[in-house]
Amino acid sequence: xxxxxxxxxxxxxxxxxxxxxxxxxxxxxxxxxxxxxxxxxxxxxxxxxxxxxxxxxxxxxxxxxxxxxxxxxxxxxxxxxxxxxxxxxxxxxxxxxxxxxxxxxxxxxxxxxxxxxxxxxxxxxxxxxxxxxxxxxxxxxxxxxxxxxxxxxxxxxxxxxxxxxxxxxxxxxxxxxxxxxxxxxxxxxxxxxxxxxxxxxxxxxxxxxxxxxxxxxxxxxxxxxxxxxxxxxxxxxxxxxxxxxxxxxxxxxxxxxxxxxxxxxxxxxxxxxxxxxxxxxxxxxxxxxxxxxxxxxxxxxxxxxxxxxxxxxxxxxxxxxxxxxxxxxxxxxxxxxxx
Numbered sequence: 001x002x003x004x005x006x007x008x009x010x011x012x013x014x015x016x017x018x019x020x021x022x023x024x025x026x027x028x029x030x031x032x033x034x035x036x037x038x039x040x041x042x043x044x045x046x047x048x049x050x051x052x053x054x055x056x057x058x059x060x061x062x063x064x065x066x067x068x069x070x071x072x073x074x075x076x077x078x079x080x081x082x083x084x085x086x087x088x089x090x091x092x093x094x095x096x097x098x099x100x101x102x103x104x105x106x107x108x109x110x111x112x113x114x115x116x117x118x119x120x121x122x123x124x125x126x127x128x129x130x131x132x133x134x135x136x137x138x139x140x141x142x143x144x145x146x147x148x149x150x151x152x153x154x155x156x157x158x159x160x161x162x163x164x165x166x167x168x169x170x171x172x173x174x175x176x177x178x179x180x181x182x183x184x185x186x187x188x189x190x191x192x193x194x195x196x197x198x199x200x201x202x203x204x205x206x207x208x209x210x211x212x213x214x215x216x217x218x219x220x221x222x223x224x225x226x227x228x229x230x231x232x233x234x235x236x237x238x239x240x241x242x243x244x245x246x247x248x249x250x251x252x253x254x255x256x257x258x259x260x261x262x263x264x265x266x267x268x269x270x271x272x273x274x275x276x277x278x279x280x281x282x283x284x285x286x287x288x289x290x291x292x293x294x295x296x297x298x299x300x301x302x303x304x305x306x307x308x309x310x311x312x313x314x315x316x317x318x319x320x321x322x323x324x325x326x327x328x329x330x331x332x333x334x335x336x337x338x339x
Contacts, residue, residue: 001298002321002324004261004299004302006199007171007278007314007315008198008199009316010198011316012204013202013242017239019238019239022238023035023238024234029231033237034234035233036230039238039240040053043195043244047193048184048187049210049212050216051212052208053209053210053220054207055228056230058196059089060223062166062168063091064222065193066084066091067219068192068218069192072098073127073128074098074099075099075127076092076131076132077103077110077119077132078100078103078134080102081108081138083135083168084135085100087139098130101118109146109150110132110134110154112153112156131163132164132166134154134190135167135170136172136186137171137175137277137279142310143258143276145175145276151189155190164192166192167190167192167193169196171200171277172187173195173200173248173251174200174251177252177277194210197243197244200278201247202243202315203236203239254313254315254317257278257313257317258278260319261275261280261311261326262274262280265329268326270283278313279310280312281304281308282310284307284309286307288303290332294332298324299325299328
């Protein structure tokens with residue numbers, strides 16, 4: 001099967017498996033795992049932050065970011081289609097006791113004036129706004145990039161209002177490779193940043209939260225409380241380190257294949273949102289039946305609404321599989337045309 005459901009379905013490369021096998025390990029809760037320590041230092045430097053902490057998942061790093069950026073009863077402002085809001089099981093309320101306030105914005109982008117209008121004055125009736133969560137690239141919007149100038153503007157507005165900024169950068173390096181801008185240029189406008197090694201970078205597990213040293217010390221307490229303290233975690237951290245060291249630049253290949261996929265689907269008669277990174281959104285008429293028929297032709301994709309599907313390029317997809325996926329979708333289109 002050609003699996004275009006997500007860039008989370010990748011398998012570790014041979015070199016990554018070897019790195020895992022050879023990794024020196026220790027007890028990470030005691031701070032004694034040399035591979036984890038190396039990974040955290042490497043990623044902190046990559047993002048221009050003082051420190052970082054390794055966690056099992058992007059949901060955990062996002063939720064720790066929420067926890068350290070707020071207090072109970074505070075308000076978190078975020079896009080109405082943010083991953084933190086839509087796909088993290090209500091964790092801000094469950095784990096941090098905060099209220100989330102979704103804001104509108106085209107393509108996952110929150111404008112400074114939208115944020116400003118949403119912030120209510122200090123009053124006993126209102127929760128205190130304490131954290132703005134931004135996402136880059138934006139998953140629901142189809143891998144859209146949050147342009148640096150706009151990102152900096154809304155982050156500056158937040159800070160002017162006394163609000164912390166958290167960046168959900170699960171696919172931040174896709175944005176960096178697509179624009180040619182280093183990841184740290186977005187990160188300097190955020191207090192905390194979450195990045196994922198198990199999406200386009202191809203590691204089997206793991207995300208990191210970066211910030212200043214004091215914040216990351218508090219994050220270690222939160223990770224322990226949330227059940228994320230790991231022992232000889234160097235075995236998996238080695239895969240993440242290999243991913244950050246070797247797989248960032250190759251994201252450009254995923255982007256090129258996404259463009260080829262989009263062009264081929266358009267040629268087959270589909271309406272396609274032009275991809276900015278590695279996610280392709282396709283209008284198919286009726287998603288459920290399309291996906292069923294597509295799977296019969298050996299291709300998997302993800303429903304993204306009643307009439308839309310998502311296809312995601314990644315480390316395990318080659319040029320030949322892109323061509324095969326286009327051919328499969330063309331055959332499905334031909335059947336619907338005959339009907």
